Amino acid sequence: MRTLVMAAALALPVAAQVTIPLFQAGKLRALIFSGRNNHDWRESTPFLRQLMVASGRFDVRVIEEPAGLTAETLAAYDVIVLDYNGPRWGAATERAVEEFVRSGKGMVVRHAAAYAFHGLPVLGDRHVRTTIVEPAWPEYARMTGSAWSLEDPRTGHGERHSFRVRFTDRDHPVAQGLAPEFWATDELYQNMRLRPEARVLAVAYADPKMGGTGKDEPVLWAVAYGKGRVFHSTLGHDLAAMWEPGFVTTFLRGAEWAASGAVTLPAWIDPARPQQRRTRVLVVTGGHDYDTSFYTLFEGYPDLAWDHAPSNREAYRRDLRPRYDVLVLYDMPQEIGEMERQHLRDFAESGKGIVVLHHAIASYNSWEWYSKELVGGKYLLQPEAGRPGSTYKHDEEIFVYPVARHPVVSDVGRMHLWDETYKGLWISPEVKVLLRTDHPLSDGPVAWISPYPKSRVVYIQLGHDRLAHIHPGYRKLVKNAIDWAAGLR
Ligand SMILES: [Zn+2]
Ligand SMILES: [Zn+2]
Known part of the structure; x- marks a missing residue:
């Protein structure tokens, strides 16, 4: 393949040769999985992409048809971001994703991606809008350190409201140097089935007045999977929820940590007040x-x-x-x-x-x-x-x-x-x-x-x-x- 391309290039007159930069130098390479969600991925994915690009740390691509992509597709990336809640991707893609993370790369799971792949009803298959139920992808629960369950106590959320998210583990690179709490205006997921390998970084009190469990519910957690790193944020129901500086800061730092194992991004990133010189x-x-x-x-x-x-x-x-x-x-x-x-x-x-x-x-x-x-x-x-x-x-x-x-x-x-x-x-x-x-x-x-x-x-x-x-x-x-x-x- 490479040889063929070289030969073709050499056959062209010099002036007709073009250089196609594959990635921006010095940036972490992120691939956002999107294209199916019970939330508006047409809004959320461009927003996430813009946040990542504006941070200066990432070169970002988006795939809106993840089913069928291969290990070769993923090989160039440092981190995949799941803005996805839909049908399964097929054995080849799922094995490729597992191997990608296991080999030492990163994965970010956010909001409704927590629901996907646990054998629950999903609206819409690849082509038409019908309810389908597929068998669970057990390795996904291992990778993300959690599962969503419709059995009692049922996983879900109360009324959307403003609540404080409190760090419980401030030694983790994502949380280091951050204020002890931040505001979310969002859905607060509750009764997630966390696995022992999930390292909870932050929780929020699920107020019964808002339909909550009356308990502290995990909001942010990290998982070691093989040599890889998974960052899970239950936050980000819509653009207004994702506009919160607490969401932005933890999402970007989580993505940077998942991609590289270290965090260099600031302790507070407010999209309404960009830090760069203007x-x-x-x-x-x-x-x-x-x-x-x-x-x-x-x-x-x-x-x-x-x-x-x-x-x-x-x-x-x-x-x-x-x-x-x-x-x-x-x-x-x-x-x-x-x-x-x-x-x-x-x-x-x-x-x-x-x-x-x-x-x-x-x-x-x-x-x-x-x-x-x-x-x-x-x-x-x-x-x-x-x-x-x-x-x-x-x-x-x-x-x-x-x-x-x-x-x-x-x-x-x-x-x-x-x-x-x-x-x-x-x-x-x-x-x-x-x-x-x-x-x-x-x-x-x-x-x-x-x-x-x-x-x-x-x-x-x-x-x-x-x-x-x-x-x-x-x-x-x-x-x-x-x-x-x-x-x-
Ligand atoms: Zn939601
Ligand atoms: Zn004029």
């Missing part, structure tokens, strides 16, 4: 209307934190230098107060970054510093010094292509979009043009780096409305511009 952006609007889809340009990036000022008075009422790394201008005012003017200049002169979008090239037509020095271009609202006024046209079909190698256009490439064109701009001969169009109602340059020497300034002409705002190429262009302006690229 570029602080102030977005300025005012003087021109716009679609609210504009705001989505700044959403979905864990490394970006943005504030919004709806006028230049609001934006520049104080010194911005200690507060922001990048200004994004999407405004079009003509007047600006003395103090505000000074704060904008101070920010620019301090070497911070500025991204000027679309109609912001028409701001402050009579402030030379803004057009000539900062932006390197100007939309002429009126004829000026013998030049006619600039013109615009909405809803044009535009083809745009990069004309420079630059971080702002990295991975942007050619774009085809519907947007507004501008023609007859004054553009400084000193700008470094990044993108052009041949559209007859547009000037050629549609994105450039300003020659302004004191800070990084990008102008992007595109971006009139929703059709541009939601275009993946435009989104990338704006994010690249922010990153470059912040000095990150």
Whole structure:
């Protein structure tokens, strides 16, 4: 097989060879088993994947048809994560999973995966929605250190509520250094049949007022299986339950421990308050209307934190230098107060970054510093010094292509979009043009780096409305511009 691939590669001209990276270097390799569950795996699996990726520790794949996969499939991975509750996988796959863990790899079992494979009724076989009962997979109970039972006392849960999860074993790597308790807002599984090999790490009191047993019920446990490690969390009924920092922290640390035997992740991981450094952006609007889809340009990036000022008075009422790394201008005012003017200049002169979008090239037509020095271009609202006024046209079909190698256009490439064109701009001969169009109602340059020497300034002409705002190429262009302006690229 390998030889064949090599021979084929050698037969190709050098330029046609491609490198396909199999995994990201230095990360633990995780495979999430999904695709069947009585819970919404279509929501939970992408969320778990995102948590794992955002932790920086894992390279993650997902399999939504686990039945039939082989030892060869698993060989490259360090840990498998079961977000699965459905039919059995067949002898070959089950043996492969047992051998995978036994040989020294890891497995994470979460929430409803506790129900699977114990010989209980399962809704739906591989193709249709019917109740089926399959014989139990006894080795699964050994691996996970537990089983679910419908006999008295029946395994299940009371009413979903907020409860405290308390560590009972703080020597285990997953629990070391963590606060003694955390909140869960979740189902609290009770009457799980734990086996002696399960090492319970945390419990929660199952309050009878909520339909609980009145006992401490195990919530997190670890199992040694052969040379391998299994981490079991009964938590995570839905996205809101999985949003709890206690769930996130223990799930990620549990996965890291199962994969590697050690834990390096922090003692508290809150998805609502990411720890990583974020570029602080102030977005300025005012003087021109716009679609609210504009705001989505700044959403979905864990490394970006943005504030919004709806006028230049609001934006520049104080010194911005200690507060922001990048200004994004999407405004079009003509007047600006003395103090505000000074704060904008101070920010620019301090070497911070500025991204000027679309109609912001028409701001402050009579402030030379803004057009000539900062932006390197100007939309002429009126004829000026013998030049006619600039013109615009909405809803044009535009083809745009990069004309420079630059971080702002990295991975942007050619774009085809519907947007507004501008023609007859004054553009400084000193700008470094990044993108052009041949559209007859547009000037050629549609994105450039300003020659302004004191800070990084990008102008992007595109971006009139929703059709541009939601275009993946435009989104990338704006994010690249922010990153470059912040000095990150
Ligand atoms: Zn549930
Ligand atoms: Zn416009």
